[in-house]
Amino acid sequence: MEEEQQTIINHHPNISNDILTLTKPLRCIVKLGGAAITCKNEIEKINEENLGIVSSHLRQAMMVSSSTSEKVPGMDWSKRSGVSEISTAVDDFGDQSLLDSSNFIIVHGAGSFGHFQASKSGVHKGGLHLPLVKAGFVATRISVTSLNLEIVRALAREGIPSIGMSPFACGWSTCQRNIAAADTSQVAKAIDSGFVPVLHGDAVLDDLQGCTILSGDVIIRHLAELLKPEYVVFLTDVLGVYDRPPTDSNAVLLREIAVDEDGNWSIVKPALENMNNQVKITVAAHDTTGGMVTKISEAAMIAKLGIDVYIVKAATNHSFRALNGEIRGDIPDDWFGTVIRSSRQNQGSS
């Protein structure tokens, strides 16, 4: 598998039929959910504890050869506030490549960044000719790119060669809120050069309505279609997908969802009586990109391609195992999370 070349057709309308190759197949696309890495009820506040644990989990999952305790030199050489000198670990870097990392892409949501600015101005509804929308577009991008920078920093401190890549700057745009253009060649080049691209939900131009918000979930589906990762992990702030809002004490965690060739999905585990087959989902009022509705439908479209999707609580042992790829076969009984996979793939085990 490692030696195989993976061929990707780039769908950018300006670069049609241009064939990209990844020298090593893509192992995983990870979504860092906004709710998992920010404090959702406090504007522009990062959940530092979760972000630190998630970064450490990612480093361990990526660097197959390194043990849990092995320290990788940090790659954020920024000046810390209150310290006049920059301390780098330049001497810690040997001549040989320590970082035998497998290919990952990270995409993060906005959480308490960006949503305020976007919803105040209605960026998702378009209308760039209106001064308020234009200003909101600028304000939204400032907010989400500042979060991106902090996430890139947290990953770099762990020794992950993370590279921030803003979808707007990469030329991603939409038409009626569906992806119209997305230059993934630069993402592929970054991966081939040994970097871990870090993308994010962003304010983008829309051919029809002027502008909108492109969610991280839609970005992931598009990248998964083009780059065919082995699996996709969504890190959230709850254990997985429930049959009703997780705040409801009767809510039941859905362990396994099967998606057929038409994209229809059904619950495989648990096989409960009286179970509503139609999962009830609530959308937080401030979530301009659709919350759980978007997440499940995007996840189903990925699973349809034969790619396992794990929706799991960030910074837990469950998410660590999912990132490591331990859930790819049978789902362990002591693992809590939601697996969404193709029903074809599933037929043997269920």
Place this chain on the structure above:
Amino acid sequence: MEEEQQTIINHHPNISNDILTLTKPLRCIVKLGGAAITCKNEIEKINEENLGIVSSHLRQAMMVSSSTSEKVPGMDWSKRSGVSEISTAVDDFGDQSLLDSSNFIIVHGAGSFGHFQASKSGVHKGGLHLPLVKAGFVATRISVTSLNLEIVRALAREGIPSIGMSPFACGWSTCQRNIAAADTSQVAKAIDSGFVPVLHGDAVLDDLQGCTILSGDVIIRHLAELLKPEYVVFLTDVLGVYDRPPTDSNAVLLREIAVDEDGNWSIVKPALENMNNQVKITVAAHDTTGGMVTKISEAAMIAKLGIDVYIVKAATNHSFRALNGEIRGDIPDDWFGTVIRSSRQNQGSS
């Protein structure tokens, strides 16, 4: 002029012969020199005073209809440290377009951001397979993108619809340190949507040596060739180009330099005896992209195209006049700075 469509051939090898159009011609490309907007001797420190004045100058130069005192609502709606609520000026935005701005592109240098990380690791010399270079690449991008974010913020606070666009993410790359690919279509789209793109010197991939540093000056030359601005302004920390290092008390400010069709340049003003026709230039040891040498040769290549280049001290009345386009004809006697222009254009006046 305003009605004219400007046609641009995009040189990206993957998008050859793709024709881009700007609905309004580009008025000006501005370089915010690293030395002008950062404290060069203090690592990762912004010169807030200069950046504030420059942002205000830019707003006045762009918004032709607005007077000096007219307040434009800010577009940075980030949370300020120590303040729990975000105060936005949502009510200050009317229904009509206040921002009848002319087309500008801003490119900034790194100054005391990025240089430390780049020179410590030798990113400009390439060798991405070496862990130190790879880590330095990550560290350099973190540093320069954090400066980019702060500049975008300062401009947005002034009411300029600024949009950060990182050259690496935009797909800019080099071959033997010359530009090999540069997707300017997204820059053009951002301008056409009424935004002011803010690019920067960046760590980029190099086809031959793995990676290098792409300087802001080279980016400007490339953008000038493709987008043909009316004029280009380099904002620096000295009055302009001198015949010897400006720290030398005998240094003479060169007021006008003419560039012929072959790119050779000669001093037009002042017409001094004993003047060294070969300007002496020093390169600061930490300036990994070449400093003044690069600046003058890039400026000469722009002037050769018939585009005036003004090199002028930031945050002064001289730079304000240059940004406003007041130096386009005869050079006023009370204006201090260096004009670099095509000798053809120049023949009538000298």
